[in-house]
Amino acid sequence: MSCAIRAGRPGPTDTPGVLRAAVDPMALYPVLAGFCLVSAFITCALGFFVYAKDPRSRINQLFLVGMLGGTYWAMGEFFFWQAASYDAALFWLKASALWPLVIAVTTHFILEFTEYPFARKTKNALLILCLYLPASAITFLGITSGALYSVVYQEGAGFVYVADMTSPIYPLVAVFSVIIVIWAVLACSAAWHRAKSEKRRRHVHLVSGAILFPIGFGVVSGILLPFSGIFIPNLVFIGMALFAATITYAISRVGLFQLSTETALPYILMTMPDGVIVIAMDGLIISANASAARIFGVDERSLPGRRAAEIIPAPAYSTFMQVIREKGSCSDYEVTLNTGTDGSGRPDERVVVSMAGSLVHEPGELPAGVVLIVRDISNRKQQQHALQIAGEKISLIARLTSHDINNLVTGLSGYLLLLEDVANKPPEDGYLRTAIELSERISQNLRFSSDFLHLGTYEPGWQSLMTLVAEATNSISFGSVKVTVNIPPVEIFTDPLSVKAFYNLLDNALHHGEHLTTIGISAGENGNELTIVIEDDGGGIPDAEKEHIFQYGVGKRTGLGLSFARTILEVSGITIIENGTFGKGARFEIRVPAGAWRPAQQTTWGQQGEPEPAGAGKEWGENPL
Incomplete structure (x- = not known):
């Protein structure tokens, strides 16, 4: 229903099944419950709005799933505090037990947005093991048992939920919650330091600030207030409303989630029929697209870290790089490659390519590398x-x-x-x-x-x-x-x-x-x-x-x-x-x-x-x- 440390234990003078509030929270209930409802509508609308910007983007897809999960969680919280009976309150408590998966999806979104290595497609198995599997286990326990939370009646407030801190499972849930929150914060920090453009840095800064709102309000609602004996609707949804407001500002002011050259570049490289290779000045390949791997007859994953001279014949490569160093660019330079296969089943294929390249400069600095574009012209030469x-x-x-x-x-x-x-x-x-x-x-x-x-x-x-x-x-x-x-x-x-x-x-x-x-x-x-x-x-x-x-x-x-x-x-x-x-x-x-x-x-x-x-x-x- 909320993060794992959201309620305090009953005091020694409380009667069984009844908790006495340290302060009268009745005046706050309508406002806080209303925030749950408002937050549900805002997060749902924002999720679909961002998704519509680029439905094929994995980041946008994760954002939509996270926002829909937040909407479901907020609606469950709202209906819990409207419950008029113990059975109704227990039903909505169990119905809202999906909150660990919401946190997991939100963390996954943060990792994907910050380009954290753990979020790569090749790491999906580890991500499921470390993030989604524990979250699913916590959700299963919340639905099938009372090992985490129970419903009690509080005079003057009605039914509230409290965490069973005596359960041996509860500390593990608390540690998991804290770890993934710290993980998300560290990923944002690393992305901010790693950002190469001011626009990217602002994007990371705003998303990091936005995610701190639900985290901060969650700490207040889950730690400070319960230990003070105060049980009120979860304040995390105020944080979610502020999160939505910050994301909306970022979309309208700095183009967050909107298609740009920087955003489209990976898709351009992926669909280009020509090979694109980025080479450092020392000759090491930094990155390459799938077309380059196909043309050179190698595995795409094996190209980064190799020397370009290993896949391009040495005399031609040396001459080509010399021209680029002297003139800054070179185009239509023909080279004959010997590859094992071109993927069509033809063995020992001699591929003729046309290469073009230019130096890449950091602003005001010396050349940092070379961008090389390779086009297979074998059929054209044959014709x-x-x-x-x-x-x-x-x-x-x-x-x-x-x-x-x-x-x-x-x-x-x-x-x-x-x-x-x-x-x-x-x-x-x-x-x-x-x-x-x-x-x-x-x-x-x-x-x-x-x-x-x-x-x-x-x-x-x-x-x-x-x-x-x-x-x-x-x-x-x-x-x-x-x-x-x-x-x-x-x-x-x-x-x-x-x-x-x-x-x-x-x-x-x-x-x-x-x-x-x-x-x-x-x-x-x-x-x-x-x-x-x-x-x-x-x-x-x-x-x-x-x-x-x-x-x-x-x-x-x-x-x-x-x-x-x-x-x-x-x-x-x-x-x-x-x-x-x-x-x-x-x-x-x-x-x-x-x-x-x-x-x-x-x-x-x-x-x-x-x-x-x-x-x-x-x-x-x-x-x-």
């Missing part, structure tokens, strides 16, 4: 590299195909002239057939040029390997040739035209594989790389031609398919070789480097717009990595 390669390849192919088409047109014109010369003679089937073949080759070259012009048009991105293979196989009629697919659910970072690379490899096997019966497509992890294999049981490729077949113009048809396949894959750093055994079949091995593949983020089969593996002669399976 730039892919576009550069694509541009070079397009330029080369445009020249080559233009030359080939000109030669074919010249040849076609010659045969057409020959046909013109023999127009009045029996038709020459050989001339006509050759002319048709030349026109078909021109058409194939034009289609190839059209496909190649799209290379680099779209930025490379993550694509499901299953989807690429399914699209390629569904575009080809394999006839009696059996196709087996055994690949894991992975994604590769490649050009959107990569499906044509798979198509060309499969089409090449069908047209050049002698006595072909089976084509197999499989994939598996090889060290840090992903190896994709497309093999058949045809005649294979002689050793002397294994590299030659990827050159432009080599082949029995257009000579463009395998060259185009290699070009597409090279855009994103993927390589392809042929390492089959001549006479046993061709074997194309596609090697996807670390950083260009990852486990699939979601299952692609059955998604709207995704092709299903289908077609006669195809067998599908998964081979989890």
Whole structure:
């Protein structure tokens, strides 16, 4: 109902169950009981007002819970002093036994507001053990037994509650109450000395002063008056009303509980996709956000206290810091990091970052440290590299195909002239057939040029390997040739035209594989790389031609398919070789480097717009990595 030392013991001349007041408090009862009611309404309204300022703030949430608890406690006190019977008074005494939890929540609010280390989320278990568990035990005793307080009748005053100081539990409750009050006061004092800005110092000063009001009135009501034999409504609620008035003043005058840059900064750092690191001038990391830990591939809790040179390559870090010391700031400084993983499952990831930083000065003092902002630009660099390669390849192919088409047109014109010369003679089937073949080759070259012009048009991105293979196989009629697919659910970072690379490899096997019966497509992890294999049981490729077949113009048809396949894959750093055994079949091995593949983020089969593996002669399976 109130703090643990709120009432004195009966005097030796008092009759059993009756206490005689040393003074007549009747004149104060209406005023003090009214304070309980007024305090209940004020604390409730103030709690919701502060909560509405920032509902996501843990401080505001604790303040609301504390104020609602204070409201409940004040209402219970008010109704206790209105009780007209012993049973009614006992009911409200037990109903108000939640007061230890109110004190616990208020203390928790003070610890959170003052940024006391004990209030951190990582310390929740200790906070529950040291604060809420004892408070809950005291509340349970107050509800279920009379070990702490009892109801007696006082002549001229009515029913009052007194503490049972002879109980062995009572001293423990008194010690707990005193300890948490001292704890809250020390936390306020430490926060005031630790405050770096005048505004923060004023906030702590006002909240500390406000909390002293209920503490001071509680001491008067719980210690001084009971030992003097005076039993009146709890004065702590006068202190709570003054507490509410002080907090209201702090809100209106100095912006307490209102969103400010200082208040919003932790949330900004938490939601930023860029890494933010604060480094002391001696190179030690003071703090870092979660994005920085993700970019550097380390645990966020392990960063504070480490040297920045441990996570940033030494030569680049030394140069970067030298520029900052000389110029005061540095921006867009690119560094390549070696991290264990970027969190997406890709091992030994080489992350390219852009760093910017500036010196941090205390007012009128020398530099205190450096604020470093780190942005992961790995995808951007990959895309730039892919576009550069694509541009070079397009330029080369445009020249080559233009030359080939000109030669074919010249040849076609010659045969057409020959046909013109023999127009009045029996038709020459050989001339006509050759002319048709030349026109078909021109058409194939034009289609190839059209496909190649799209290379680099779209930025490379993550694509499901299953989807690429399914699209390629569904575009080809394999006839009696059996196709087996055994690949894991992975994604590769490649050009959107990569499906044509798979198509060309499969089409090449069908047209050049002698006595072909089976084509197999499989994939598996090889060290840090992903190896994709497309093999058949045809005649294979002689050793002397294994590299030659990827050159432009080599082949029995257009000579463009395998060259185009290699070009597409090279855009994103993927390589392809042929390492089959001549006479046993061709074997194309596609090697996807670390950083260009990852486990699939979601299952692609059955998604709207995704092709299903289908077609006669195809067998599908998964081979989890």
